[in-house]
Amino acid sequence: MSELEQRLVALGRELDLPFEPEVAPAVLERLEGRRPFPWRPVVLAFAVAVIAMGTALSVPEARSAILRFFHLGGASVVRVETLPPAVERSQAGGLGEPLPRAEAERRVGFRLLLPPSAGDAPVHVLRGSLASVVVRSEGRTVVLSEFRSRPEALRKLVGPETTVEPVQVDEQPGLWIAGGGPHVLTYFDRDSRYREQPILVHGDVLLWVRGTLTLRLEGRLTKAQALELARQVR
């Protein structure tokens, strides 16, 4: 492959592609001849079915069990015996459209909480519900995301090798999720449509609650560094 071809491949990996939608439910509805229906009443059962099917498919001769739930604000962290297969390379980006802060706040409908280091950084908004900023901290790139807390707004699956530790940020509850491998993230968008996205998490994650918002910090920071950055978020 020539140098130009290699540059094109590298460029493709850094394109700002939109979040990949979950189309399977809509495809099945159409093939079964069912009319679209509101997702919320059935989504929890559906999510559990997806988890169960994914884990069963991934483990020959065995079924995986859901080992434990951790609830925090609008997020649930579910520890499972075996993670569902990550069937596709996911875009590490896909944070959504970059917008000035004021416009981002208008889209998501709440005032953003940001650390001073965010400065005038653009705020990425995903489907009107999830706002993210990319900041530098301790020489690392860190992604801070926030969304309005609502039951099961976000669900993350983690494997047995990942540690989930309760922490406090400004006397508010939080979870420090350390250790790796792909996580499966599911969430509701503002129209209550169910979305599922396998993502590869680059680093550890701090989840915490502030008022009506759930915040999420992702990056290769130590726990102490992540907690310190979280305390600067106002």
Next chain:
Amino acid sequence: MVDRPLDETGLVELARRGDLRAWETIVRAHQGIAFRTAYLLCGSSADAEEAVQDAFVKAYRALGRFRRGAPLRPWLLRIVANEAKNRRRAAGRREALALRVAAYDRPGDAVPSPEAALLRGEARARLLAAVERLPDEHRDAIACRYFLELSEEETAAALGIRRGTVKSRLSRALERLRAELEEKP
């Protein structure tokens, strides 16, 4: 509920016999690349999502015509690409691609200096702009082969052209890109 993994051929056979759960597994396995293909060809997130949905519905109904034992992904991408290109034609335009403002660090990456980061960003933006100026048939070949990292066979299937035509389009597109990048340092 499936108790053990089936390979894709097994899933296709089940789907042919009307097993929608088997088709759902196939849809989940391919929806990511399907969406990215559709988006790069039609340039609209909403149109791409619609194109992918329609493609998976049409593909299921056309399974009887799918050649047993053939690779499924190129066949699916062909249907997806047709749907996406139909929407591009109907819309009459395509939105320009954009680069992520900030990429994640990769393990082991050194932190670049601000100057190096700026130069790298400018070079990427120039290259992307040059790709966007290519004629559609050249741009589509570049998008499939390099941005999506499809094989030549998959690129040919997605674009509905022969493998030799893929090679010649890529060759001409690369030549144009080289010329343009040299002209505008």
